[in-house]
Amino acid sequence: MLEVVNLSKVYKKNKAVDQVNFYIEPGEIVGLLGPNGAGKSTTIAMISTLITPSAGDVLFQNQNVIKDPKVLRKILGVVPQEIALYGDLTARENLEFFGSMHKIPKSRLKERIDVVLKQIGLENEHKKLVKHYSGGMKRRLNIGVALLHEPQYLIMDEPTVGIDPQSRNHILETVKLLNKELKTAIIYTSHYMEEVEYLCNRIYIMDQGRVIASGTKEEIKSILSSEKMILVKFNQYSNGLVHELMNHPLLSNISVKESEVSFTIAKGTNFLPMLMSICEQHQIVLNSFQVKEPTLEDVFLHLTGRALRN
Ligand SMILES: Nc1ncnc2c1ncn2[C@@H]1O[C@H](COP(=O)(O)OP(=O)(O)OP(=O)(O)O)[C@@H](O)[C@H]1O
Numbered sequence: 001m002l003e004v005v006n007l008s009k010v011y012k013k014n015k016a017v018d019q020v021n022f023y024i025e026p027g028e029i030v031g032l033l034g035p036n037g038a039g040k041s042t043t044i045a046m047i048s049t050l051i052t053p054s055a056g057d058v059l060f061q062n063q064n065v066i067k068d069p070k071v072l073r074k075i076l077g078v079v080p081q082e083i084a085l086y087g088d089l090t091a092r093e094n095l096e097f098f099g100s101m102h103k104i105p106k107s108r109l110k111e112r113i114d115v116v117l118k119q120i121g122l123e124n125e126h127k128k129l130v131k132h133y134s135g136g137m138k139r140r141l142n143i144g145v146a147l148l149h150e151p152q153y154l155i156m157d158e159p160t161v162g163i164d165p166q167s168r169n170h171i172l173e174t175v176k177l178l179n180k181e182l183k184t185a186i187i188y189t190s191h192y193m194e195e196v197e198y199l200c201n202r203i204y205i206m207d208q209g210r211v212i213a214s215g216t217k218e219e220i221k222s223i224l225s226s227e228k229m230i231l232v233k234f235n236q237y238s239n240g241l242v243h244e245l246m247n248h249p250l251l252s253n254i255s256v257k258e259s260e261v262s263f264t265i266a267k268g269t270n271f272l273p274m275l276m277s278i279c280e281q282h283q284i285v286l287n288s289f290q291v292k293e294p295t296l297e298d299v300f301l302h303l304t305g306r307a308l309r310n
Pocket residue numbers: 011014015016017034035036037038039040041042043081158191
């Protein structure tokens with residue numbers, strides 16, 4: 001098990017990471033979800049022993065890896081957020097270079113490179129210079145580099161930022177496959193809640209350096225179990241009606257998108273008749289009234305009063 005205990009990083013007065021605790025067991029996919037600046041990358045950099053914590057510990061099988069990172073480096077692969085590749089080399093040459101840095105013996109490295117190129121779907125593109133790759137292909141190769149030494153644990157820092165949908169799907173499926181077939185444990189950071197919801201067994205939601213919620217998807221969503229989420233659509237946008245809903249004492253977490261309004265309300269409240277009469281006052285037609293399942297985004301909004309994506 002890999003574990004972080006009361007991990008903190010302070011830059012001058014800014015607490016980038018503030019007493020974060022979490023763990024990942026072998027074979028799990030754990031999500032680290034949070035908006036830009038939440039502290040995900042800093043947490044990962046500390047686990048990867050790239051930066052030194054201001055306080056707290058990183059433990060692998062109860063051994064402190066900050067003091068002695070050798071064991072961890074053998075079993076951990078890290079996919080950084082920034083693309084770290086050489087544009088004037090081909091994919092194969094990049095893998096050869098990074099493989100030699102990991103001190104993988106030459107005979108074994110060739111075999112590993114062939115396997116990795118297949119895993120990342122670049123087996124037919126390995127002779128191209130990386131500077132001629134699309135953004136998505138570079139992202140895939142960035143992942144390949146981290147897979148060369150067959151890590152049991154893999155950390156992926158926002159691996160799908162800024163790429164085309166096809167490459168994004170390929171990366172999501174690669175993550176699933178690595179976990180299913182090789183039992184690789186994966187820490188997946190993202191601010192795309194749908195990715196984390198799709199991939200992860202357990203999730204930690206971070207905001208402003210702290211973990212503000214954690215558990216399985218179901219456990220996290222049950223934070224909202226005393227409330228129901230409602231989405232209503234009107235025939236047109238009305239300033240007066242929106243103003244009235246915003247100030248309604250029974251509603252919270254109101255979000256308005258043109259003529260659609262979503263909000264939460266205590267379970268057991270029959271709001272429909274009240275809404276009909278508000279619509280009548282403002283001469284607006286209610287086109288639909290839908291009770292929806294909470295998402296991780298809704299939980300984040302509930303806990304912080306802000307949307308996950310900015
Ligand atoms: N080297 C640094 N010096 C000073 N402040 C830093 C440094 N690195 C990060 N920070 C600050 O720490 C906070 C957390 O940043 P971090 O990059 O860990 O967040 P994040 O959740 O990974 O965000 P993103 O999704 O944008 O990568 C931010 O306020 C950031 O400005």
